Amino acid sequence: MTQFSTRNQALAQSLVDKLGERIDSMIEHRGQLTVEIPRDHWLDAAFMLRDEPELAFEQLLDLCGIDYLGYGDDEWETAEATGQGYSRAADELGPGRFSWEERPEAGEIQNRFAAVVQLLSLKHNRRLSLRCYAPDNEFPVLPSLIEVWNSVNWYEREAFDLFGIVFDGHPDLRRLLTDYGFIGHPFRKDFPLIGNVTVRYDEDKGRVVYEPVEIEPRVTVARVVRRDSRYIDKKLEGTGSGA
C-alpha cells in the first residue's frame, strides 16, 4: 500500500481491510482521500462504508456528476512562441465559446462520466470522497445510493438532469433544476453555455413561446494551461519581484 499522511493512514488502512478488492484505486491529494470504486461494487461498498463501525460514514453530504470531456485541453500554446500574438486564441472553441452546431465531438474518450460523493463520519470526525465512473458514454448508468443514504435523492436527480447519468433504483428520477420539457443535459461539456432556446412572452399568441437562441458566445479570456517552472516550483518566485 502506498504511503499516506499520518492523518489519513488509519482511515486508509481500515478501507483496505474492509473494502478490499472493491477499491479500484486510492488517491490522496492535499490531505484529502478519494477512493475510486467500480460500478459493480458501488452499492455494497456504500453499505459497508455506512455500517462498519471502523468506517461509520453516517452522512452523505454531496453527490455531483462530472463530464471529463476535454479534460486538460487548452486554447493557447504556452510552450512555444508564435507569430500570431494574442489573437491566436480568438477562434478556439473552448468551454463557453461554441454554439450547438460547433459543439465538440465526444469521440473515443474513456470514462467520460463519473459521480463523486462526499461522505462525513461524525463518529470519527473524518471525510472521504468516492468516485465511480459510468462505463457507457452513450448511456451512463450507476446504481442509486438512495437506500444507503436518503439524502442522495435530490443530488442524483440533479446529476441526471444536468449530466444525463441514470441512477438505477432511484424511485423518482425526474428533472429537477431545468425547465419543464427541457431537452438535453446542460452541464455536459458539449452543451453550449448560451443554450439552445430562449423564451419570451408573445403578445399576439398570449403565451410564452420558445425560439432558437440568438445571442453569440462571448468568452473573451482564453483557457490556458501552464506547466512551466513558475507554476511547478513556486518557491522560485514565491514572494514576487517586489519583495
Add this chain to the structure above:
Amino acid sequence: MSEIRNFTMNFGPQHPAAHGVLRLILELDGETVVRADPHVGLLHRATEKLAESKPYNHSIGYMDRLDYVSMMCNEHAYVRAIENLLEVSPPERAQWIRTMFDEVTRILNHLMWIGSNALDLGAMAVFLYAFRERENLMDVYEAVSGTRMHATYYRPGGVYRDLPDEMPKVAETRWRKGKELERINAWRQGSMLDFIEAFTDDFFHRVDDYETLLTDNRIWKQRTVGIGAVSPERALQLGFTGPMLRGSGVEWDLRKKQPYAKYREVDFDIPVGTNGDCYDRYLVRVEEMRQSARIIKQCIAWLRENPGPVIVRDFKVAPPTREEMKDDMEALIHHFKLFTEGYCVPEGETYVSVEAPKGEFGCYLVSDGANKPFRVHLRAPGYAHLASMHEMAKGHMLADIAALIATQDIVFGEIDR
C-alpha cells in the same frame, strides 16, 4: 353521500411565504398535507457551468449571489478551495478578518431569518426590528467592500483590502437631520472596528428584545412547538447540517470540529436543541446570534492590536500595489497577466467546506491545470433541507407549511444555483 377526495394545490411560485420562487405542490386531505413535492430550479442560473468558462477570480462574485443573505461565507468556501489547491495560506490578519466577517454574516443571515420567520407566522414587529439591525451590518459590508451585499471581498490569499480607519457617516438629507442624524452617526465617529464593537455591545440587548417578543409568546409557541420534529437519526440520513442538525440534538459544528480560519483560537459555545422541532431550531439560532457577537468581540480585540498584511505577497495570485505597479516593470507585468489571464491552479481536486449560517456550505473543485476551473460543484445546505420537505410536512396542516419553509431557512439563490 357526496364523494370526498384529496385536493392538489400549488403553493407558490408567487407566494410571500415561499421565500422566493418555490413551487410547492401539495396534496391535501382536507387541511392535512398528504404529499409535498417541491419544484425548484426557477432561479437556476448555471453558476457552476458559468464558472467553467471564467478565470477563477471572476467567479468569486457569483458566490455572493448563491445564498444571497450569507454572502461572505459562500466566498469563504470557494476561496479556501482555491487556496487549498494552490497551497497558499493567507496572512494571519486576513484570517482574523475572515473570522469576523463570517460571524457578521451569520448575524445578517439569522436576522433575516428571524424577521421573515416571525412575519410568516404573523408577528410583524420582529421583522422591522431585525431589519433595523441588518442595516447597520450592511453598512459594515459597504465600508469594507464598497457594496452592501455582494461584496467579493475574500480573495485567494487573503482579503482584498484592510479594514478602513474611518467609518463612513450618514449624510444629512431632508428626512435625516438634527437629533436623528446625530443618533445615527454616534457610533460612526471612530474606525470601523469601533463601529462594530458598539454594534455588538448593543446587539446582546437587541437579541433579548427579540426573545421578549417571541420566546414565551403563546401564539409563537403554538405555531412552532412540536411542528416539523426530526429525530437525530433522520436528520443525519437526510443530510441535515448546521442549525437544522443541531436543533435535533446532534452537537456538530465545523467551526469546532474541523476548525478553519481562526475558530480554533476564539471562545464560543455551540447551542443544541432537544426535540428537533421548529421551536428548538428557533432557540438554537437565537443563541447562535449571541455567540457570533461574542466571537466578533474577540476578533476586534485581536485586530486592534495586530496590524499587518491582509493578502499574500505572491504576485502570481494577488496583485501588486498600485504604487509598485507605477514603479516596477515586473509588478506591471504581473498585474497585467493576473487580470487578463488569471493564474493557473495545479491539477487536482478538493472538497472544502465552511460552517455557513444555514449549515455546511461546500465547494468541490476540479482543476486540470488551467486558469479556469474544470468543474465546480457547490454543496448548498438548504438543498438537502428542502429535499426533506415531504417527510417534514406529511401529516401537518396547510398553515404549518409556512412554518416549515421558514424554519428550513430557505434561500433560492443557493438551492437553484
